[in-house]
Amino acid sequence: MSEFRYAVNVLPKPGILDPQGRAVELSLPHLNVANVSRVRVGRRAELTVTAGSEAEARQVVESLARELLSNPLIEAYAIELLEATSSTDSTKATLA
Numbered sequence: 165m166s167e168f169r170y171a172v173n174v175l176p177k178p179g180i181l182d183p184q185g186r187a188v189e190l191s192l193p194h195l196n197v198a199n200v201s202r203v204r205v206g207r208r209a210e211l212t213v214t215a216g217s218e219a220e221a222r223q224v225v226e227s228l229a230r231e232l233l234s235n236p237l238i239e240a241y242a243i244e245l246l247e248a249t250s251s252t253d254s255t256k257a258t259l260a
């Protein structure tokens with residue numbers, strides 16, 4: 165068995181109102197920040213899954229992202245593999 169560390173990034177779908185992103189964007193001039201637009205604010209969840217393969221672990225994360233971590237009507241998600249660790253290997257291999 166191996167451990168796989170993932171990040172699930174959730175953002176409002178294009179065209180969906182993002183009041184938090186809009187508030188950040190409207191605050192930028194007060195911070196003397198220019199040339200920044202289309203701000204979208206979301207959330208990130210990081211989790212570790214123990215599974216026999218990366219494909220099995222990704223399937224678990226995909227299910228969680230779709231059914232628990234995001235609202236499929238208004239949000240989109242992206243899954244990112246952060247690292248994988250084999251139970252027989254004491255060193256961590258970082259994957260990008």
